[in-house]
Amino acid sequence: MRTETKFIFFPSNNTPNFVRAAVVVYWIGFAVFFFRIVHGTGVPPFLTRPEVEGAITVFGLLFAILIFHAFVIMRLSAGKLWARNVALFLTAFFIVTTLYRLFASGLSSEHNNVLGLIIFAAETVAGVFLLTPKSTAWFKSKID
Template sequence: MRAETRFVFFPGNNAPSLVRAAAAVYWVVFLVFSVRIVVGVGVPPFSTPPEVEAALTVFGLLSAITIFYAFTIMRLSAGKFWARNVALFLTAFIIMTNVYHLFSDGLSSEKNNIVGLLIIVAETVAGLFLLTSESTTWFKSMAR
């Protein structure tokens, strides 16, 4: 018995509008996150072997994170309840770490720029969209 996996990037018309809006917000945040990684990492120095290993390790970890994040959003769009819970957990984790950095580093820190704060607000709103009773009912109905 083989399970078939479809690539679903956005929820269908049977999904509540708040779930479709949350998926769209998560995709926008994913794109901004990806662009910020590419711009922030830049070209690593390749002068010594330890630096090459470190650069490859960071690249591998960031690639794994972005692939997992995209997979979670795709499964969220397909109505998977576990993906909703993972997205809510990641949203809570991002909010907590950014609030910590906001209080420890201040607003003028490189980590706490306007784009970062907008991402926090957008993910918070998307998470709240997923917690509505209509969204929860839809996810539970898709599990059957």
């Protein structure tokens, strides 16, 4: 049995607006995450062998996380219930860790800048959008 996977980056027009808005927010969050990784890490130091191995490991892990994140958003766009559950779990994890960092270290320009707080608020709202009755009904109707 062979299944064909299509790359669906954004939901179709018959998708509830809350789901469409959540997908857009998740893609924006993905872009910010990608930019922060590229901007924050820069060029790895390639001076000695342990530094090369560490840099390759870190970039490999970050690359794997980015691929998984993009895959979940694409499957969310396709209406997969498991992708919605994974997105909700990751959003809840993001909320808990961000709130912990805010209360533990306070609001600093280094860890929690304005863009980070905007993404935090937007992804929180996107998670709520995925829990609306219309969104839930749409995901349940897409079960194969």
